[in-house]
């Protein structure tokens with residue numbers, strides 16, 4: 586498995602693969618993919634973008650991807666989570682977690698390639714040598730492989746059972762102080 590870093594142009598060129606992996610990994614409704622594509626295109630313009638593709642050496646297929654960027658005011662997720670942490674724990678907590686944060690926006694591995702260490706490698710590579718103090722993300726509020734992966738590298742819950750504006754399932758917002766914990770598998 587090769588992990589390749591993509592620049593902004595490479596990230597945009599890889600969007601079709603990313604959407605296909607996202608759809609398979611999340612069992613997403615195909616009708617949701619166009620709006621997901623618009624979100625990913627918008628994310629490409631965010632500061633400090635780091636995007637990775639996991640490529641299977643045998644087939645040369647992209648089988649996983651992850652990306653994130655530096656969070657800042659004016660970004661939808663950042664502002665929503667800022668308000669929610671402020672409401673729950675006060676502005677100092679929001680500042681502490683979000684003022685100097687790398688936001689992990691997406692991390693997905695094709696189902697037939699899951700549980701082989703690819704997601705962990707993508708996450709650790711995404712956050713390695715970042716200058717931000719923290720990493721933050723949201724994930725379904727459930728006992729999922731993703732949640733276990735995040736906990737295992739040092740993420741803890743900042744918000745639980747959080748419903749983003751517009752509805753949808755409950756999420757956990759998680760944060761870690763960088764660097765992430767690298768265990769024997771990292």
Ligand SMILES: CC(C)(COP(=O)(O)OP(=O)(O)OC[C@H]1O[C@@H](n2cnc3c(N)ncnc32)[C@H](O)[C@@H]1OP(=O)(O)O)[C@@H](O)C(=O)NCCC(=O)NCCS
Pocket residue numbers: 610611692693694695698699700701702703704705706723724725729730731733734737770
């Ligand atoms: C979450 C995801 C990216 C992890 O990638 P992966 O390559 O499958 O994960 P890894 O093989 O690197 O395993 C990392 C950890 O995840 C957990 N995990 C992975 N597969 C698991 C499984 N089938 N059952 C239970 N835990 C599992 C374990 O904690 C594992 O650590 P361990 O190997 O030390 O036990 C991947 O499972 C995925 O795409 N899931 C669906 C989409 C998703 O939820 N994305 C995250 C959105 S926030």
